[in-house]
Amino acid sequence: xxxxxxxxxSPVYRQGRAAGADAFKLSSNENPxxxxxxxxxxxxxxxxxxxxxxxxAAALRGTLAARLGTTADEVIIGSGSVAxxxxxILAAAGPGDEVAYSWRSFEAYPTMVTVAGATSVxxxxxxxxxxxxxxxxDAITPRTRVVIVCSPNNPTGVTVTAxxxxxxxxxxxxxxxxxxxxxxxxxVREPEAVDGRELIGRYPNLVILxxxxxxxxxAGLRVGWATGPEAILDAARATAIPLSVxxxxxxxxxxxxxxxxxLLERVEKITVRRTAFIDALRAQGWNIPASESxxxxxxxxxxxxxxxxxFFDAGLVTRPFxxxxxxxxxxxxxxxxxxxxxxxxxxxxxx
Ligand code: PMP
Numbered sequence: 001x002x003x004x005x006x007x008x009x010s011p012v013y014r015q016g017r018a019a020g021a022d023a024f025k026l027s028s029n030e031n032p033x034x035x036x037x038x039x040x041x042x043x044x045x046x047x048x049x050x051x052x053x054x055x056x057a058a059a060l061r062g063t064l065a066a067r068l069g070t071t072a073d074e075v076i077i078g079s080g081s082v083a084x085x086x087x088x089i090l091a092a093a094g095p096g097d098e099v100a101y102s103w104r105s106f107e108a109y110p111t112m113v114t115v116a117g118a119t120s121v122x123x124x125x126x127x128x129x130x131x132x133x134x135x136x137x138d139a140i141t142p143r144t145r146v147v148i149v150c151s152p153n154n155p156t157g158v159t160v161t162a163x164x165x166x167x168x169x170x171x172x173x174x175x176x177x178x179x180x181x182x183x184x185x186x187x188v189r190e191p192e193a194v195d196g197r198e199l200i201g202r203y204p205n206l207v208i209l210x211x212x213x214x215x216x217x218x219a220g221l222r223v224g225w226a227t228g229p230e231a232i233l234d235a236a237r238a239t240a241i242p243l244s245v246x247x248x249x250x251x252x253x254x255x256x257x258x259x260x261x262x263l264l265e266r267v268e269k270i271t272v273r274r275t276a277f278i279d280a281l282r283a284q285g286w287n288i289p290a291s292e293s294x295x296x297x298x299x300x301x302x303x304x305x306x307x308x309x310x311f312f313d314a315g316l317v318t319r320p321f322x323x324x325x326x327x328x329x330x331x332x333x334x335x336x337x338x339x340x341x342x343x344x345x346x347x348x349x350x351x
Contacts, residue, residue: 061077
């Protein structure tokens, strides 16, 4: 069979191990709270599933645009922000082109670049788990078509500061597409961190991506959004799989925006939990990056898989990245005590 060799060599996206019924699922940075009744009601009212959804998600774009102070054409909706990332990469990069990003970061980036037929240029993160933006700027060549910045970075949780990001944007050619992936923005409490919403309209080459999957708890429905200059978004609209954002996802996202205050109270609980967890781990002696997201990172190097196994055996499903580290989502309150018990054991056993 004549299939593309680079695709055959490409890893298939996997979520890690399935969690047993009694286990805490802390492997996908999901929201541990159940769906809001208002969101469930909106979905139930939208059950005309014999009809196609609105292909442009006009109502949801309008709602978001009104909040952002943009036009509806400066907003795009995708089947999760991962679909939007793919659309932007396909719109800008093809064979012979380069896509640069800091690494380690969201594991889908390299695969999406390969799918586009382009070449990944990964630039190592700083020792503190943050992006090295001057090094990322240095990695830009005449062949670079897209640069991805992830803040807070998955899996380290470290943010880019507004100052670092502005300095970076000043050095990047103004016709080079920059994607600012802010999937975890609502969990940020660091005042110095970049906030893409404050940069809207400032750069002709900047697109900001966000999602309803994390803070808004709609991971299972697949809906994300991006905002940026209309011409760039139009190119991304042309690379979309038509009709991939379901009507259920669109109404659930609108209902979630209406119920935002209640959802953000939950986000606040998760950030408090995060801080308590990081403090307790540091008190045990762990070196933990300053996570501003709903997960934390244990840099375990060669001990990664063994450590993940220890957590798994204790009913704690985490996400190991072999040879690098274990990412643990901030989930149920009750998961923190067993997590800390196993973390202490692992630390004691480390050479
Ligand atoms: N960006 C980052 C950094 C992520 O971690 C994720 C989800 N793991 C996404 C984008 C995509 O999220 P979704 O497709 O659910 O919106």
